[in-house]
Amino acid sequence: MIAIEKKIKNRILILILMILLTTGIVIISYENYLIKNHIEHDISTKNKNINKTFNLFIDELDKDIAERTNFMLSYNTRLALKNRDRKALYKNAKEHFKRMRNNKYLKIMTFRLTDGSAFLRVHKPKMFGDSLNKKRRIILDTILSQKRQFGFEVGKLKMTHRIVTPIFYDNKLIGVVEIGVEPEYIIEKINNIFNIESSLFVKNEQLEFTLHKIEDNYKYKVNDFIFVRGSKLIKDNLQKIDFDKKISKIEYKGKNYYIDTIKLFDHKGKTAAKMLISYDLTAFKKEFDEMLEKNLMITFLVIIILFVVLNMGLNYFLKKIDSLYLNILKKDKMMLHQSKLASMGEMIGNIAHQWRQPLSVISTSASGIRVQNELGVLNDETLHNSVNGIVNSTKYLSQTIDDFMDFVKNDKSAVEFDIKENIEKNIEILKGSLKIHQINLVLNCQKEFIKGYPNELTQVFINIVHNAKDALKEQNVKEKYIFIETNKTDKDVEIIIKDNANGIPNHIINKVFDPYFTTKNESNGTGLGLYMSYRIITESMKGNIKVENVEYNFNEKTYIGAMFIISLPFSCQN
Structure with a gap:
């Protein structure tokens, strides 16, 4: 039993070691997944917060400009526009524009007539009278719908967020006022809050009519978008960024960066530009590597301790099994013996029934021979028949004994x-x-x-x-x-x-x-x-x-x- 026990023990230990190693690998892989998932969740949460903050700033900007515009469009302002009095209109609008210029990125305030032509550019009062380009859809749609419109669009200068408000006099549309804020107003705030870098890409069709084309930037074109301004990181890695995906990862100068995309929509909800934001993943990667290394050490330490404990437990267990095996073997032999005795008892009972007839034949034949001999009437034939009966009966008894002995044999x-x-x-x-x-x-x-x-x-x-x-x-x-x-x-x-x-x-x-x-x-x-x-x-x-x-x-x-x-x-x- 000792050799067998050692063989069994060695096999069990190998099996346990394989199970522990497999379990360790699974645990490490799962922990790796959890850590990675945790970090990606943090990154995803950060991206969501950036997008949420961006939209919140847009909404606040739209609300603020709308309120200021409503305040600016007093009776005198509207009357000046109705009477085509450019001087009076500039006088009424100038102070409001000045107050709005507290936001350094608010660059544009233009009053337009119902045909879309520029009647007064408050930011450039000497520049007026030019007709509206047909691609300036936000102006045309505001005039057509007679409702305020919000959205990003490229004008004669550059891409800005436009708030276009219809102007009425006696319930009749007399023109619109267009206010433009550069996207850097929001980009700068987000960069400061989340410690990120950003770049602006404008859709090519938006730039086709603008006077502000930057010919050098056309070599930084990706799909339908052209790099306008932004970080060198993104400008140098355009080939690594998949514009069809919202999120990308790139490596630059030995560091890992996460690239997220924020779409800038026009007033129709179509993408007019994209803002690519990037931030350094080095801290996240360092955190991941440290946690993974720590978990590896803990896992393998636990495996070693478990292996030692299981080895000790297995030695104790095998001793118990050996003792239990001997007890079971003893009990098993006893049960076999009891069952055999019970069957032997049943067989002996059956043999007793079987022996009654041949014993009766022997007894009757012997008694008959003796009586007939005493009476002197015993003849050879009777003696022969009686002896044959006795012999056959004893043979039957002997065969029964042989059958019983065969059964008893082990x-x-x-x-x-x-x-x-x-x-x-x-x-x-x-x-x-x-x-x-x-x-x-x-x-x-x-x-x-x-x-x-x-x-x-x-x-x-x-x-x-x-x-x-x-x-x-x-x-x-x-x-x-x-x-x-x-x-x-x-x-x-x-x-x-x-x-x-x-x-x-x-x-x-x-x-x-x-x-x-x-x-x-x-x-x-x-x-x-x-x-x-x-x-x-x-x-x-x-x-x-x-x-x-x-x-x-x-x-x-x-x-x-x-x-x-x-x-x-x-x-x-x-």
Whole structure:
């Protein structure tokens, strides 16, 4: 056992080590995923906050400009525009524009007539009278819809966020006022809050009509967008940035950067420009590497500790198993011995029934010879017949003894034997007991050879038939039957034993093969017969045994009983 235990221990330790290493790898991978997910969540949250802040600033800007514009459009201002009085209009609007210029990025205030032509540029009062370019859709749509419009658009100067407000006099549209704020107003605030860099890309079609083309910048064109102004980082890495994706990652001068895209929409909700924001991921990467290194050390330290503890526990466990194995082996031998004794007792009882008739023949023949001899009437023929009867009876008794000795032998060598012959030999021993209890035996067996242990099969056979006999006695059935038949399949031989004792109660039928389970009182049953039968069939004979309740017809009558099905392979050594 010691060599086997060492072999088992080594295999278990290797298996445990593999499991621990695999578990460690899985844990590290999962922790890696969690850390990465945590960092990406932080980055995603930062991106969302940037976008949210950008939109919030846009909304606040639109609201502030709208309020200031409404205040500016007093009666006198509107009257001056109606009367085409440029001087009076400039006088009324100049102070308001000056106050609005507290925002250094508010560069444009233009009053336009209903045909779109520039009537007064407050930021450049000497520049007026030019007609509206047809691509200035925000002006045209404000005039057409007579509703205030917000959005990014390129004018004669550059890309700005435009707030265009219709102007009415006596409920009649007389023109519009256009106020433009450069996107740097918002970009600068976001850069300061989130410590990022940004660059502005304008859609090419927006620049086609502007006077502010920067020819040199056209070489920094990506898809339909042209780099206008912004950080050198993005300008130098345009080929690495996928404009079709909202988010990109690039490496620049030994550092990792995260690139996010904020779309700048025109008044129709279409993309007029894109603002690319970038921030350094070095701190995030450092945090990730430190956490990963820490988790690696902790995980492998835990694996080593677990391995040592499990090794100690395994040594203790194997000692316990060894002790338990010896106890089980001792108990198993005792159970086998008890079962064998019970079967021997049953067989001896059956032998006693079998011996009654031959002993009676011997006794009668001997008494007859003596009486006839005393009376002087004994002749040779009578003597010969009586002696032959005695000899035949003793031969039968001797054969019975041989059968019993075969059963008692503890021979574990597998031999080839005939199933039918084995069953018939067992019936010879049992038929006396069955006859006394008026039990009819119906056989339908074929010669089928298998390789196994005939003596152990005898024990199984006696146990099942003995239980059937007891069940028939308890049920007080008038016509008592035990049926035994054999069937051959491609894989095995089946022995079917059934009775008509009304079956086994459903609540206990699944327990009949359990050790020490019996429905008889302690004086009549040990609960080991069917348990040992199950072990003999499944372990020694490498077969299978099951029991079920069946309803069947025999001699035009319907019966119910328990049916045992024993399946045996052609060789128990395969």
